Amino acid sequence: MAEPSLAIHGGAGTLPLTGMDPAMADAHHTALRAALAAGWKVLSKSGSALDAVTVAVMTLEDDDLFNAARGAVFNADGKLEMDAGIMSGRDRAAGAVAGICGPRNPILAARAVMEHSETVLLAGRGAEEFLAAQDIEFQSFDYFCTERRVVALNQELARRASGAPDTRSDADRHGTVGAVARDAAGNLAAGTSTGGFTAKRPGRVGDTPIIGAGTFADNATCAVSTTGTGEIFIRFTAASEISARIRYASQTLEQAASGVIAELFSNGGDGGLIAIGRAGPPSLPFNSSGMYRGFVLSDGVFRTAIHREAYRIFDSRE
Numbered sequence: 665m666a667e668p669s670l671a672i673h674g675g676a677g678t679l680p681l682t683g684m685d686p687a688m689a690d691a692h693h694t695a696l697r698a699a700l701a702a703g704w705k706v707l708s709k710s711g712s713a714l715d716a717v718t719v720a721v722m723t724l725e726d727d728d729l730f731n732a733a734r735g736a737v738f739n740a741d742g743k744l745e746m747d748a749g750i751m752s753g754r755d756r757a758a759g760a761v762a763g764i765c766g767p768r769n770p771i772l773a774a775r776a777v778m779e780h781s782e783t784v785l786l787a788g789r790g791a792e793e794f795l796a797a798q799d800i801e802f803q804s805f806d807y808f809c810t811e812r813r814v815v816a817l818n819q820e821l822a823r824r825a826s827g828a829p830d831t832r833s834d835a836d837r838h839g840t841v842g843a844v845a846r847d848a849a850g851n852l853a854a855g856t857s858t859g860g861f862t863a864k865r866p867g868r869v870g871d872t873p874i875i876g877a878g879t880f881a882d883n884a885t886c887a888v889s890t891t892g893t894g895e896i897f898i899r900f901t902a903a904s905e906i907s908a909r910i911r912y913a914s915q916t917l918e919q920a921a922s923g924v925i926a927e928l929f930s931n932g933g934d935g936g937l938i939a940i941g942r943a944g945p946p947s948l949p950f951n952s953s954g955m956y957r958g959f960v961l962s963d964g965v966f967r968t969a970i971h972r973e974a975y976r977i978f979d980s981r982e
């Protein structure tokens with residue numbers, strides 16, 4: 665038997681500490697808590713890590729505060745291209761989708777690829793055809809669109825046209841949601857979902873759906889979900905690098921996760937990740953100004969944070 669635990673993130677695209685008013689901070693803490701509650705409901709009833717990760721990510725996708733599904737950022741053509749990936753550490757089964765718009769929850773699309781196709785990563789017309797035949801909910805373009813992201817796109821396109829320097833906050837540029845879990849049977853799982861970067865090049869795919877870069881799980885080592893400058897996370901195979909350091913260099917989860925985040929930073933990679941191992945608490949390192957994040961251990965206490973402040977604590981059993 666293992667001690668169940670769950671960690672989540674709402675991306676490294678946070679508002680700066682000075683630009684976040686208390687109401688906005690409260691809204692994010694409430695949203696993070698809701699995602700922890702959804703996942704913990706599964707884990708505390710001996711459900712699977714895979715199901716816990718799925719519902720936690722769905723909860724964050726449904727909330728337009730975060731850059732995934734509803735509230736996703738637009739590409740340079742004003743279109744939505746979403747990426748998502750999921751992996752089971754028990755059998756290293758994995759599924760991912762890239763550049764899609766339609767399924768209400770891209771994480772369910774990734775899971776459908778994992779469970780009902782012979783492929784790992786689906787993109788483009790083939791993905792659309794496959795997903796249309798799956799038992800998942802679709803939504804119109806309008807459902808995903810939010811005023812805030814329209815403004816962010818228009819400002820960025822105007823800035824590029826004028827040649828002015830990029831002074832946007834991380835929150836206007838990018839973001840992602842993700843979850844990692846360990847269930848009572850000792851199985852690990854990871855899931856990640858994103859709209860990518862505001863005004864990204866059409867067709868650009870980030871690290872999120874790349875197994876081993878933005879999403880990875882192996883029961884022998886850890887489960888990882890990342891957020892940040894995807895190109896660097898891909899080039900350094902960030903998520904599987906953590907697993908490799910545990911497996912081959914006998915590092916602890918914390919050493920491996922923090923070491924990779926430090927290495928990414930020295931190579932121009934901003935962001936963070938959440939990781940969970942075979943035992944013990946999760947690791948949630950980041951090198952950005954903040955990372956919306958939270959975790960719960962077997963004590964059932966929800967802890968959430970945004971910047972480097974102390975975690976807010978909420979006892980789910982009260």
Ligand code: ASP
Nearest residue numbers: 838839840870891892894
């Ligand atoms: N990693 C995501 C991407 O590159 C963005 C983010 O997490 O902020 O698409």
